[in-house]
Amino acid sequence: MENSHRFFRNAECKYFPCHKVDDDSEFNCLFCFCPLYCLGPKCGGDFVMRGGVKDCSKCLVPHRLEGYDHIMKKLVAWFAECRKRAQQDAQAPEAADGE
Template sequence: MENSFKYFENRDCKYYPCHEGMEHMNCLFCYCPLYFKDECPGSPEYIQKGDKIIKSCMSCTFPHEADNYKEIIKRLIP
């Protein structure tokens, strides 16, 4: 996909690819805007750290998939 307002691939980033196994990655949502949402369409894992539960998105590629732009925007607008 070509870089646009809904897709941006930054192959020059020192962290690219941040998720292994992806040939193309949308870097527009480098930090997932859905991290603080309770209902997340991705595949987060929840890790127990002492008495806290931490949401881990290390294995989730949802915000980096080009076709998910509309779904992310829909979930951000109240």
């Protein structure tokens, strides 16, 4: 199957589909949990904050066919940002003892 690394459908999962959709034939289960949750408002998905908790129950970004590309693009950017911060931290002079 072409692009099989981008799509996985588990219709036998007891939670399938985990979001209400009109047609579950193209519901992608590859990202069963969204790896972009930790990005907060930078995730690009359809979420709301409820009492300080991110509610993604109406978001279908990870479950759409094009969701793979969106998620990979966001993760690549996030990893680059983390590497840049780590390099900056490694180059920063350490605070003197006792400060």
